[in-house]
Amino acid sequence: MATYNKRGYKAPKEKEVKEVNEEQQVIIDEKDSTTAGVFSKLDETASKTEDWVAKNQKIIIGLVAGIAVATIGYLAYQKFIENPKQDEAANEMFVAQQNFQKATDGVASDSLYKLALNGSEGKFGFVQIADQYSGTDAGNLANYYAGMAYLNTGKFDDAIKYLGEFKSEDLILSALAKGAIGDAYSQKNQQKEALEYYVKAAESNKNDFTTPRFLLKAGKTALALGQKEDALKYFTDIKENFDATPEAASVDALIGLAQ
Numbered sequence: 001m002a003t004y005n006k007r008g009y010k011a012p013k014e015k016e017v018k019e020v021n022e023e024q025q026v027i028i029d030e031k032d033s034t035t036a037g038v039f040s041k042l043d044e045t046a047s048k049t050e051d052w053v054a055k056n057q058k059i060i061i062g063l064v065a066g067i068a069v070a071t072i073g074y075l076a077y078q079k080f081i082e083n084p085k086q087d088e089a090a091n092e093m094f095v096a097q098q099n100f101q102k103a104t105d106g107v108a109s110d111s112l113y114k115l116a117l118n119g120s121e122g123k124f125g126f127v128q129i130a131d132q133y134s135g136t137d138a139g140n141l142a143n144y145y146a147g148m149a150y151l152n153t154g155k156f157d158d159a160i161k162y163l164g165e166f167k168s169e170d171l172i173l174s175a176l177a178k179g180a181i182g183d184a185y186s187q188k189n190q191q192k193e194a195l196e197y198y199v200k201a202a203e204s205n206k207n208d209f210t211t212p213r214f215l216l217k218a219g220k221t222a223l224a225l226g227q228k229e230d231a232l233k234y235f236t237d238i239k240e241n242f243d244a245t246p247e248a249a250s251v252d253a254l255i256g257l258a259q
Helices: 014-055 057-104 109-118 126-132 137-152 156-165 171-187 191-204 210-224 228-241 246-258
Strands: none
Touching (some): 109 137, 126 137, 137 156, 137 171, 156 171, 191 210
């Protein structure tokens, strides 16, 4: 039976086949060589790392141990010192808070504010709590109470001092503290400082309670200082943005004075 090659097909010569195989072998050898080199470098790096760890093992163990001790120490401090101190401070402040509330309600205010400040019934007042338990939440809050008590008893420098020590993430309480510092400066007839704190209080947290209250005080203070342009800005802010608040009821007349 006769056989035929496909049209155009030409069998490769033996030499050509041999050359191709040699080229492929070279490529494979090069790949193997490159791969071997990479693994060799990795082995070398790993070996160096192991050597470094071996040489510095004492230092590493010391660092790890130090971190562990610091962590355990912090947790122990919180559990055995800080938390009990927080509870103790809160317990001490209960009576002072009661006296403060009664004074705020208008019952023998001056004497009760003094008891709230200085202590009664064997419990500390706000001044001692702020000092003895500084760094606790109760100690921080005692600064606010003490400042407000001093403000209400006419000791304005002390009010400024304690209110200035008070720090809070509660934006309402923070604004009230700044505004109270403004009130203390106003009572000292330091109107520039009063205006500064009224503006800080108004801008610290936009809400319908503290913002119009301190915008109104800022406007009146600016008006007293002859700063009509600023006063008009504060009054207009109330009219345009807080028109449903009590402060807006009389703002039109004040706008007329500032124009």
